[in-house]
Amino acid sequence: MTGEQKDNExxxxxxxxxxxxxxxxxxFKRHLPQIGFGTVSRWARTGQLRVDGKRAKVEDRLTAGQVLRVPPGGEDSARTQRKRRExxxxxxxxxxSMLIxxxxxxxxxNKPPGLATQGGTKTNKHVDGLxxxxxxxxxxxxxxxxRLDKDTSGVLLVARTPGSAAFFSKRFSGRSAKKIYWALVVGVPEVLEGTIDAPLAKQPGTGGEKMHVDMExxxxxxxxxxxxxxxxxxxxxVELQPFTGRTHQLRVHLAAIGHPIVGDGKYGGQDAFLTGSVSRKMxxxxxxxxxxxPKGGKLDVTAELPEHFAQSMEQLGFDISLSEAAPVLTPPPERSRAEKKQAAKAHAKQYRKARRGERRSRTKPTGKPGAKPKGRRK
Known part of the structure; x- marks a missing residue:
């Protein structure tokens, strides 16, 4: 937006x-938020609001380069400009230090681990506030x-203008943006490369704070x-690429196949922590x-690992250059409805089998009369 904004002209x-x-x-909501919708509508009805010299309606769509004539005044005292945060x-x-x-x-x-993206209950320090x-x-x-979870580090994109915010939001919601994550997981998946296709829902009884696999x-x-x-x-x-953006998706998916992310006690329990000097952070x-x-081409940005992650990689003997030369993961071909249903049933069967084995391990007799079975810490 370019132009002059004088109070009486x-x-x-x-x-x-x-x-x-x-x-x-x-x-108006983007650039003159202090002017209410009622005022804008009145100006349009009375012909005071004009685009390229012609009367305009509130639902008209603008074109770059057009000149918008705005009458003086109209500021709504209840819609004052937001003050800059001290x-x-x-x-x-x-x-x-975060800007890359x-x-x-x-x-x-490059968001550090432990810093929330947005504020909430008892969360006063966050990226949005900075x-x-x-x-x-x-x-x-x-x-x-x-967004990124509080304990997840790495690339976080912030739009500098309302227009670029709309542009980038469409790329994220339309899933054309490619996001590559690195994770350390407990154990080694039997299938070294593949796709986890498992629907997620809020876990009952957790107040929406936890997700779980829900095939139905x-x-x-x-x-x-x-x-x-x-x-x-x-x-x-493990290198990961989510093709959907569900809450805690990567964490739940990896825990569901029996390989929780190292440090993710929420979904992996005590099994998510390695012995020795490997950090207990996510x-x-x-x-x-x-x-x-927005102006064409691609924005391609990489974020360095946080200190605890880099140290764990070194301790476990991993060579970071092995991933740098690898191509970006590509989405698998879309399956038919019947194939999706069959895959869902197979995954559900595998998941129930894993859970039965887990329950049996929790209820092994101790040999002591009246002794309670030991459960995994939650």
Whole structure:
């Protein structure tokens, strides 16, 4: 958006490329949020609002280069501009340390483990609260367009303008963005490369804080994986690409095949922790993001491992260069409805069998009268 904004004069704005195709009322919400929808509608009805000199309607869609005439005033006292968040020197330093790429459309951060993406109950420090550090006085506040779990590290893309936010959001929701994750898992999958196709749903009784495989009522969830290297039978380094974006998808899928992510006690219990000096933190890292750029071409960004993950890789003897030369995983061909149903039944049977074995191991007799079976810590 370019133009002048004076309190007592008619204002003119030239529509930017970022606002191509946006409805007129949406344009006001993006650039003049202090002017309410009722005021915009009244201006349109009375002919005060014009595009290229012609009367405009609130539902009209704008084209880059058009000139928008806006009457003076109209500010709604109840819709004041958001004040910039006051950041400490430590906040500013943290924000600067995370930044790994900047262009006109996007910022790309390497989010450290333990830092939430957004705030919530008892969560005061988060990425969203640091975004003012990246915006100048006359620039719009950057916007989150996707999320990472608090304990997951790595590539996090932030849009710098409302238009680029809409553009990137469509790429994530349309699943054209490629996200490559690295994980250390307990044990080694028998099948070294494949696809986990298991629907996910919120686990009852957890308040929506935990997900589980639900073949009957779950939402479709698909993850491609490849074992890059193994440390005997103790652990494996796995490369992952989710083709859907369900909550905790990678964590639940890996736990469901019997190989939880190292450090993920929520889904792997005590079995998710390795003995010795390997860190007990989560070993899941968003390593690489490949996504279309608004001006054409691709944005392809890689994030370095956090310290605890890098140390664990070294301790287990893994060679990072083995993955760097590997091609990006490609989605498997779409299966027919009958094939999907058959695969779901097979996975459900395998899952029930694994659970029966788990229950039997929990209820082995101790030999002591009245003794209770030992259960896995949760």
């Amino acid at each position: 008619v204002r003119q704005f030239t529509v930017d490329a970022d606002d191509e195709g946006v409805r007129l009322d949406r344009w 950041l400490t020197a430590d906040d500013e330093a943290l924000a600067e 790429h900047r262009d006109k459309a996007a910022l790309v951060l 975004l003012d550090a990246y915006a100048g006085e006359d620039e719009p506040r950057p916007r989150l367009v996707h 009522n779950g939402q479709p969830a698909k993850t491609a994986y490849r074992v890059v290297e193994r440390a005997g039978n103790k652990a494996a380094w 070993h899941l890292h968003a390593r690489r993001l490949i996504i279309d750029a």
